[in-house]
Amino acid sequence: MAPEIETMPIWVDFAGGLQTLFSNKPNHMISLPIFNPSDFSPANVGFLISHLVKNHLKHPQTEFFVQEDGHLTPGILVLINDVDWELEGEEEYELKPGDNVIFVSTMHGG
Amino acid sequence: MAPEIETMPIWVDFAGGLQTLFSNKPNHMISLPIFNPSDFSPANVGFLISHLVKNHLKHPQTEFFVQEDGHLTPGILVLINDVDWELEGEEEYELKPGDNVIFVSTMHGG
């Protein structure tokens, strides 16, 4: 049996079509480990992204969400508690239990 | 000096035109006494309505919000924390700090 890992609830929403990659569900409650197991740093948005890719991204075309370097695909906006993540520190933002992170795919059609 | 009265914050929103009666502001933070001073019962939605009429309803045409008997004018919906107040006990619902009460005037135009 694997040792139990302490987790926190994070509300993750996908919009603009990204939900297609995540079981067609726009709203997810994710149990995120409170530490990044690779370096024991507190879980930040960068870790959340890798966690989502590893555990929740069920679609073969992962390039719609992340690039080969593990960073988010350009054209995806991230909002932390309804605020543009650039105001919050982007990938470095340290998550708190109950935080809401929204990933929105930029649309171009008309 | 009047004795200090313990209050709790209640978020009150008006929609459908009712905001016109309340200083044209749709969203209000109301400091509501935690007890109804008339009978020392815990503050409920009925007390909130009379408190709003007494302290916040600035418009002469009060009949758009309350009737002469103090009850809400028909055609106004009340939502407590985004849920129809009929599911919550209507005027008898006892308010908790931070509750959100929405008053929506039913519209008929088209």
Next chain:
Amino acid sequence: HNGFSRRLTDEEFDRYSRQMIVPGMGREAQLRLINSKVLIIGGGGLGCPAAQYVAGAGVGTIGIIDGDVVEPSNLHRQVGHATSRIGMKKVDSLITHLRDLNPLPTYTPYTYPISPENAADIISQYDLVLDCTDNPATRYLISDVCVLLCKPLVSAASIQKSGQLIVLNCPPTPQGKVDKKYPPCYRCCFRKPPPANTQLSCGEAGIMGPVVGLMGVAQAGEAIKILASALHLPSSIPSNPEDDPHNLIQPTLLIYSYDLTAAPGPFTFRALKMAPRKKNCFACGENSPQTLTLEGVKSGNPNYIQFCGIQTPKIVL
């Protein structure tokens, strides 16, 4: 022969392919739209945009009922009419526009107001009703008849800078069935009309075009959802609505608050959870078969005008 298994014609495919390839739609949903009959009550600020998108989507039979004629003061918001059709019956004007947008549906004009006498005869011929009217008496009448005839109703309203939308009696559920979480009717949500002196029309209080336009488009969106999911068919009534997989049936009041002095914000759109069908509802509740009947409605019982009062509005809101 029921039309659900046939191929689409080339022209249908040309017109509807862009919506058919959307995930969740497809050929079957498109055929459901083509085989549906939708009644739009009111050809004004809500009815015009609603009808444009209902017709564009390929609903096969579209009835429109309205007794009014086109006036210049309509045209800032009633975008299915035209200056060259001022004085024409709104229904004829709107159908002229729709027929050129999409000639494939069958359009049925009713160039007189809906009334207690004619409501059941007309509504009975359709699968789903859009309430795009402008006064309380008509709104109660439409809901009552939709309950009696077991039709889903997409109801919207708008005035000044506000709009509301709610899907009622969906899935369509027989009158008097209230033991589980069955859907509410208009009276369940709005038990009593506002006093006559607080009722305001768009003519008296004004209306912003994009506000009523947005509500009308949203009505078309809700109607397409229901038809594409076959939720308008009597067979869709779940024996226990709480077990139903359709998230569509959560009764929800959408409120839109447009603010000339503010960007959209968290309160611009609100989706509010409404209660299910009420035991004591006059129209759909436990004892409603005793209080509301088709024969009663037709012969003036209830009296909708008296119930809603005579309007002597004071302009304020």
Next chain:
Amino acid sequence: HNGFSRRLTDEEFDRYSRQMIVPGMGREAQLRLINSKVLIIGGGGLGCPAAQYVAGAGVGTIGIIDGDVVEPSNLHRQVGHATSRIGMKKVDSLITHLRDLNPLPTYTPYTYPISPENAADIISQYDLVLDCTDNPATRYLISDVCVLLCKPLVSAASIQKSGQLIVLNCPPTPQGKVDKKYPPCYRCCFRKPPPANTQLSCGEAGIMGPVVGLMGVAQAGEAIKILASALHLPSSIPSNPEDDPHNLIQPTLLIYSYDLTAAPGPFTFRALKMAPRKKNCFACGENSPQTLTLEGVKSGNPNYIQFCGIQTPKIVL
């Protein structure tokens, strides 16, 4: 003679009275609309409803630019066109419709695509721009030129069951001014386009009519707000935006998620707070006068096609 103090004509009063009596509007705001010039870029699924409500509201000069012609597959959502006008330039088709809706505005057709060569010449003649286009390269071009010419931009987009809307560069603020909370441009919000292989068009991925329709109507609503408040005029730029009384200038991204299997809910509409103008923005940031110029744009620098990549889409989302 500036037209702001004149009386309304009887015909203007007839047409616009219903919106003029809405609190917050009035004669002055109506005259501002009449004296405004709005450019609608794209006469498709967004442009049709946006144009209907912009024209209905009485904006005095309306330019429309689009190089496409009307096709049958457009008509489920492009409600300003018609079957009888298939093959006609979209701009001419839409103006035909608008002129009959409201003959009072001056309509200016541009029957070719917007391009780096012509963008500044056209946009410079207007007070406010609606981006109703359908591809990233054009969206970056339009935003860049709006920054350079100091024009507010109401940008919307939609695909399948989703829509987005954002007001940019409003109040219009000179390039390079970043020391306070000045408004962002399109590049501030969307720094890099998605890789070419993840870009999808409505033709490839599909689109629900009421979804794109709702976004187009909402664009008209935002445009009317800005014009009625005179926020499009250069004099409206506050020296310190944080002190400004206008709540209109909070940059907000509105996201609409239509769900065929669910009633509207708390996530159907979201209003998301965006960051202000960015110091390092290529188009509007501190050093942007060195990186982006009108001459540069005209002569192919930046290269928008290269920046956005050549589209070889895989249909998936």
